[in-house]
Amino acid sequence: MSLKYKTLLKNIPLVCLGNRNIGTVIKRSSKHLSTTSTKDQIRNQDDSMYVFDRKTKTLQRKRAAEAKDVDLYDYIKDEVGFRLADRIFDIKRKFKLAADIGCSRGYVSKHIPPEFVEEIILCDTNQANLDAIQLHSGLKYKKQILDEEHIEFEPNSLDLVVSSLSLHWVNDLPGAFKRILQALKQDGVLLAAVFGGDTLYELRSSLQLAEMERKGGISPHISPFTEIRDIGNLMSRAGFAMLTIDTDELIINYPSMFELMWDLKGMAENNAALNRSLHLNRDTQFAASAIYQEMYGKYDRETNESNVPATFQIIYMVGWKPDPTQPKPSERGSGEVSLKDLHRLDEIVKDIKKFKQD
Numbered sequence: 001m002s003l004k005y006k007t008l009l010k011n012i013p014l015v016c017l018g019n020r021n022i023g024t025v026i027k028r029s030s031k032h033l034s035t036t037s038t039k040d041q042i043r044n045q046d047d048s049m050y051v052f053d054r055k056t057k058t059l060q061r062k063r064a065a066e067a068k069d070v071d072l073y074d075y076i077k078d079e080v081g082f083r084l085a086d087r088i089f090d091i092k093r094k095f096k097l098a099a100d101i102g103c104s105r106g107y108v109s110k111h112i113p114p115e116f117v118e119e120i121i122l123c124d125t126n127q128a129n130l131d132a133i134q135l136h137s138g139l140k141y142k143k144q145i146l147d148e149e150h151i152e153f154e155p156n157s158l159d160l161v162v163s164s165l166s167l168h169w170v171n172d173l174p175g176a177f178k179r180i181l182q183a184l185k186q187d188g189v190l191l192a193a194v195f196g197g198d199t200l201y202e203l204r205s206s207l208q209l210a211e212m213e214r215k216g217g218i219s220p221h222i223s224p225f226t227e228i229r230d231i232g233n234l235m236s237r238a239g240f241a242m243l244t245i246d247t248d249e250l251i252i253n254y255p256s257m258f259e260l261m262w263d264l265k266g267m268a269e270n271n272a273a274l275n276r277s278l279h280l281n282r283d284t285q286f287a288a289s290a291i292y293q294e295m296y297g298k299y300d301r302e303t304n305e306s307n308v309p310a311t312f313q314i315i316y317m318v319g320w321k322p323d324p325t326q327p328k329p330s331e332r333g334s335g336e337v338s339l340k341d342l343h344r345l346d347e348i349v350k351d352i353k354k355f356k357q358d
Helices: 003-010 054-065 075-089 127-132 173-183 201-215 228-238 257-266 282-296 339-357
Strands: 024-027 095-101 117-124 140-145 158-164 184-195 241-254 298-300 305-320
Touching: 054 127, 054 257, 075 158, 075 184, 075 241, 075 305, 117 127, 127 140, 158 173, 173 184, 173 228, 201 257, 201 282, 201 305, 228 241, 228 305, 241 257, 257 282, 257 305, 282 305
Parallel strands: 024 241, 095 117, 095 158, 117 140, 158 184
Antiparallel strands: 184 305, 241 305, 298 305
């Protein structure tokens, strides 16, 4: 990175950089250009923060769903849907009634066989998405138009709720979690995935640097995403128990920044923040593309082509509705092994086994 960009980067707020794990690398090629999305949002409070324009997001999803080449942009949501469905298989039970909130084109539901779920309610804001879903034969289903901002189910009616890459566009996320909890039966479970705050950090920093250089200031071109630390707080305050929250990263290679922006539009993941800038002039776009290439670009000697990586941070969450039959943590002070003896763990386990045999 050149000294010029390093100096500018120090003066820009809200740029998420730092150490990162290497995620799955997928090579992708496309054409054209458009807009984007990312950042952090929602603190641990009950009051909802209205940061998204839901009308705009509905129109973006409608346009993407009705596009002739809609299947070209499924690659990220397909991968995340498969990984989320795989987590359902880790739960050794058959769910009688499930709901897929923000199901889109069935990225999770199409992987669920009837051996794990008896019936599923497919919920989305767009009928074209619902019509495109293909499920396992034998799996009973219902289709329902439903906005994630206004989740409505009968109380204590669902055994399982899944949601893949949809809830990060909800303004009232604390309220959404509470309504999902109310709809679940006791010992029911929520499995969901959302984009995390480090998503598209490369694009965000490149756009901010370009605007600082060309305009002397920055404006939001990427929608805010929640941080992993906030997800746990929000789910706990909603009333979920036995939380499991972890992150994953997908790193996708694109020929340039413009292919990335075009694909974000095709995924309906482009900017929908209320305070978004409605115009990004060409001069700033080309400057951002050059900065992106300078800071993050890579050269593939095998293909003799250059590309730029885009990071998608995925936050997976599992939360259970409390039930008396669920395991509970031991009381404080009831432990029989001190942490200072962890280096003797193998020896302690052998002594316990020998004691039980005697």
